[in-house]
Amino acid sequence: MTDGRMPIVDATEPVSDPVSDPVNEPVNESRAARRAAREDRRRNPILPPIATERRVILVLATAVFAVLLALATAADQALGAAAIAWGGLVLAWGWPELLGSSSKFGSSLAIGLAGVLAPVAVAVTSEEPFLRHVPVVVAVAMLAMFLHQLLRRDGRPRLTQSLAVSAAGIAIAAIGAAYVPLGRTFGGREVVAVVAASLALSAIADLGAPMARARPWMVAAAGAIGLVAGGVAGLFVDVVGAPSGALLGAVVGVLAHVTRRALCTLSPIRGMRGQITAAAASVLVTAVPVYLLSRLIVG
Template sequence: MSLTTRAVWTAFVATLIAVAAYVGETPLAAFCAVLAVVVAFGWPVLLGLPSRPGASVVIGVGGVGAVAAITFTRGEPFLRELPAVVALSILLAFVSELLRTDGRERLLESVSGVVAGTLVVASVAGWVASGRTSGGTGLVITGALALAVGSAVVVLPISGWIGAFVTVGVAAGAGAGAGALVPGMDVVAGALLGLAVGVLVASLHVLFDRLRALRKLPAALAALVLPVTVTGILVYVVGRVLVG
């Protein structure tokens, strides 16, 4: 899958996050759970982990469990159950390694890859937590729109540091514009949120763009969804600091 195709689909998925948040908490949580499953399916291929079925199961359980825990948590802070979910997922990663029958080759790489994947998919629950906060719908929409615009800018024929600065600047501008229009947000908060999202998008682009594993469909799907999942927790943290 080419860079252009992945960038367009990432922008589309980010837009769907905004739409789901506008519709309601339940559609947003359901969509986030689907994204966690997509990443769980492709993450072992993206990193070339040795035990792919077991890794996908552990990562998927961690991501869906994180979304479910935050969805059913009553009262703030909505992330208070997330550490327990992550801890249980890490424990499940070790159990999965014990069940391997292939000699447990590349054990350290397998465990660290699964734990990293669990943290990535658990981050998607930040969208759900953001949407449940007071005025959180506007926060989610602003972050998602900044992510969509920043992801789309990646396809421009601008490489190196200039391309990264353009991505960050455009995402910040999109966040400022959304912040000016969306209820419960303001221009400054939107711009700072867009700035943070832009830095994340540019960093992930540099990190994954040249991996050979992206030639495989599961890995490409995980890579295009990855910015959306990771941005979830970023939006929640920045939103709590700037919006309250």
């Protein structure tokens, strides 16, 4: 029984309606809807704006480094090793900043050791297997990386990230040493020349980044340009030939392009230092596939 008076409602307290309150409404999303959303993201990936910018310096630096590598390898085995060592130093110079290492000096030191010692170790190895001392160099570089972390006095912020950045740089620097034996194996110099032409020309595909319609086809374009460039270059080199040159060109064109595109999502890529570093990495990372294919195709 009530006394007939209206209940007093505090105007400062929000009145929730269980029917219209979106917080209390259940979210019903079927498996088919989630699957459709995933498929849409796969077909139409959302790229950060930085990945859609044109990098002319990156393209030019890739072409210059590839041509210098071919000229140095053709001139002398020691010069070829020096070119790879120079690429390793470039990697040590810019890789920690490009990937945001919290310990830039230590990362540069470890990467520089691998970048210089690996090609030197291959160059001084007088007989096959020429790459047998590269694992020792990698072990030395990794040891330097961990020792530096133990000696740090800044509290070791982002330790895992710093180790990952250093390890990735060491790996790329060591991979690049696989170009050195081609300076003294049968047909190796010709292979490097064909690969250099493919790397230099396939980098043109990177210029399509600002065009929305061209972006989905950039990897295919890099592979196609590399294939054509390698095949044409192989026509002028009897040791390699057009089919083998086309295969080498397609492989290095795609691999180098994918490496550059992955690095183009990082903010330091806007600077010259980041672009030169990415260019060196995209060339060095192709060394092992080129070496293996050259042994299979040329002998």
